[in-house]
Amino acid sequence: MIPRILIVSDRSGGRSKGLASRLRRRGAIVRSVPLASIGFDTSTPSGLAIPAFGGALPHAVLVRSIDGGSFEAVTRRLGVLHAFAKVSVPVWNSAQSIERCVDKSTTTFLLKNAGLATPETFAVEGLEAAQAVAARELPKGPLVLKPLFGAQGRGIRLVEKLSDLPAIEEVNEVYYLQRYMKRPGPPxxxxxxxxxxxxxxxxxxxxxxxxxxxxxxxxxxxxxxxxxxxxxxxxxxxxxxxxxxxxxxxxxxxxxxxxxxxxxxxxxxxxxxxxxxxxxxxxxxxxxxxxxxxxxxxxxxxxxxxxxxxxxxxx
The missing domain is CATH 3.30.470.20 (ATP-grasp fold, B domain)
Structure with missing residues (x-):
């Protein structure tokens, strides 16, 4: 069997091309498409419309990136990944895993429940709830505010007093707070x-x-x-x-x-x-x-x- 690998990426970049090159070098047939271009189509045998492999299902899907969008658009794209799993096509990483990691509060919940060391974490909705957490926790040391959905260090700030908490519009109403872990530095x-x-x-x-x-x-x-x-x-x-x-x-x-x-x-x-x-x-x-x-x-x-x-x- 020659494996058919579908790389889904809503961005065209060197890492996706590098993955495709390495897979082809190992004998796989590879196609790269935006996840947004894969549709649901119940007139097809699989229930999906895939612009690759002549309509055949891939043997595996490799998820490289999912761009932001409306709540409806992102939900539909994740639904496509769930659908691949439903028709027995393995997805790396699965929709469930991506959902767990994109939502940092779920990530820390799962780490804690697996018995792994992770900073104390608090995720609440509304400024009043965040102020209550900060008032209780700041006497023990600073907190770090992070976007619930975010990457590459963007939007992170140190909270040392109640007035450091931003307005709800800046955090989409959700305050994700972690204990600041003291460490040597700088550097x-x-x-x-x-x-x-x-x-x-x-x-x-x-x-x-x-x-x-x-x-x-x-x-x-x-x-x-x-x-x-x-x-x-x-x-x-x-x-x-x-x-x-x-x-x-x-x-x-x-x-x-x-x-x-x-x-x-x-x-x-x-x-x-x-x-x-x-x-x-x-x-x-x-x-x-x-x-x-x-x-x-x-x-x-x-x-x-x-x-x-x-x-x-x-x-």
């Missing part, structure tokens, strides 16, 4: 670990003069010393498992006491900065893991071979 340092297929395949530390160390905010990617890698890998793999992610970028922080905590799990991660210090080709690692998953799945579904008894000649 400040945290980690990004890339997990794929149940293994940590690459990691970096990010060093910056600002406590927000995202690469797009000026953080510098650096190699992680060998002595720190095992603990980071173990925690990152457990975090990806907690949200059901087949591949993910896990953000981890070490506080002033040396404790590692998971900050976020990114189900549609970028890896340009990480690739600059990684020993492996990250796109190739994803391609290898996905095709191995499909091969193992096909083998498990194959009917067992009949057992032939050998009859002795002198019987």
């Amino acid at each position: 400040f340092r945290d980690f990004r670990v890339f997990v794929c297929g149940g293994a940590a395949v690459a990691m970096m530390s990010r060093r910056g003069g600002d406590w927000i160390t995202n690469v797009n905010r000026g953080g510098m990617p650096e190699r992680v010393p060998a002595g720190e890698q095992d603990d980071l890998a173990t925690l990152a793999v457990a975090a990806a498992r907690a949200v059901g992610a087949d591949f993910a970028g896990i953000d981890i922080l070490r506080d002033a006491d040396g404790q590692l905590s998971v900050l976020e799990v990114n189900s549609m991660p970028a890896w340009s900065g990480l690739q600059s210090v990684a020993d492996v080709d990250i796109a190739d690692a994803i391609a290898e893991a996905l095709l191995k998953f499909l091969a193992d799945r096909a083998e498990a579904a194959a009917p067992p071979r009949p057992y032939r008894f050998a009859v002795p000649a002198n019987s």
